[in-house]
Amino acid sequence: MKRWIAILAAIAIAAVLPLLLSPTGYWIRVLTFTLLFAAMAQVWNIIGGLANQTSLGHAAFFGIGAYTSTILVLKFGISPWIGMFAGGFLGGIAALIIAVPTMRLQGHYFALATLAFGEVMRVIANVWTSLTGGPVGLSVPFVPPSIAAYSFKQLLPHAYIALIALIIVTFIFEAIRRSAMGYRLRAIKENPAAAEVIGIDTTKVKLQTAVISGVLMAMLGTLYAQVAVFFDPDTVFSAASISIRVALIAILGGVGTAIGPILGALFIIPVEELMNDLFSSGAAGLSQLIFGVILIAVILWRPRGFITVFDSLMARFSNKARS
């Protein structure tokens, strides 16, 4: 009961917050990307947290989503809403293709194989100029603003769409975690041989997880394309700014928990923006360096993520309320 009140309160705050920010300003953009990256990290968390498979190739699915919906608008005038599902379908197929050979790999080997897959997709997008426009990138065409065409004058609707996406993927994550699939994933994570012997089809469960994560990540790629309006292969298929960043957000926030990716994104995206803002004029590389130092400090301070800070605060709060 108390849990639900806390969840509703958090959603209410998140729903009001965009209204308080200047609709054409800088911070609503930061908020939109924070929500979007929280959603992406949550989707990564399905495979990275529940199955304990540290994917460093999620940019592959993300880029497929961004390109699919945008190409469908450009070439056929199909609404990005429909393109989002087409992208999700292709993202799911890509996830299946990558999951079959990498599934048996664990730890660093899995991470490296997925990283390579993301890079392959980046190279393909750069080379396949007739479809993707190559290194020049793609611009989402301007159409008269309407909900059906997924086109808006301001960023405010995008912030709300990102918020709704975050709520949906968080519920999906939590639903999986509590379901039979969640139990099976924990079993596989802790002892794959024992999981098999008590009747878990470890191959099937891992494939299902990879596909769910791939589909959702591709769908979020469409959301990104619609906000960013312009993108190129090096942005949406980026190992550093997509694949590694979403993994980092989830790990820093608290991997395997529903709140972790949200806490991680609330910290990383604004701090990153702030660093860029403060230092980019002086020395271009300095912001990244300082950002890196902050990350190292945080990981040393809280190796299991911000969720541990959050948990101890909640514990203190409920103790006070009781006494």
Added chain:
Amino acid sequence: MTILDVRGISRRFGGLQALSDVTFSVPKGQIVGLIGPNGAGKTTFFSTLVGLIRPDSGSIQLDGTSVVGQKPHKVAALGMTKTFQNVALFAESSVLDNVLTAGLLRHDVETARREALICLDRVGLKSVAHKLAGNLSFPERARVELARALCTGPKVLLLDEVMAALNPVEMQEIMDLIRSLRDDGITLLVVEHHMRAIMTICDRILVLNFGRLLADGTPEQVANDPVVVEAYLGRSMEAHK
């Protein structure tokens, strides 16, 4: 009625012939002991039965269905599972969740939870259901292994040293449990080092040595078989009698 039929199972690891031409069959509802010195191939044999290790040759029929080459989860679904000698629990999960996960093979989450509590009750661990599995003592963990295997609803249950490190009272409880499982129609294969326990509860004993089946008979026959006594039991067997 034969529930488990094993014909000519062999398996080689490099230069070591771990199993060689093992053949026997078990009627439904028997308690069969599997004994032999360390390294005789007992655990390898169990792993082969459940599909973790693929035999080089031979056939295994579970209730009339061939299970050679099947993955372990398929074998479990067909009704045969095992416990792990060195204990392979999901240490970061609660005791209840460990057992519940096995129940998901045949039930939804809620039914599996009820089944899991019944299984935990049978091994006498209901009171620690909500503890982390990794925090239990070794003998307790072995019993969680048993409960977890039981919760898959097996026809044939392979128990790999679940009585290790138990005190006499606990051992008696597990022996009673094994008998009651047999009364429920479950067929049991039991690897155990404790001779008195195995001689007491088993209807029949198989002796494995260097991967080869040395003897197959009632506890009395095996205990008095000069080949067995010479190869493995020796004087310690006399001491137990």
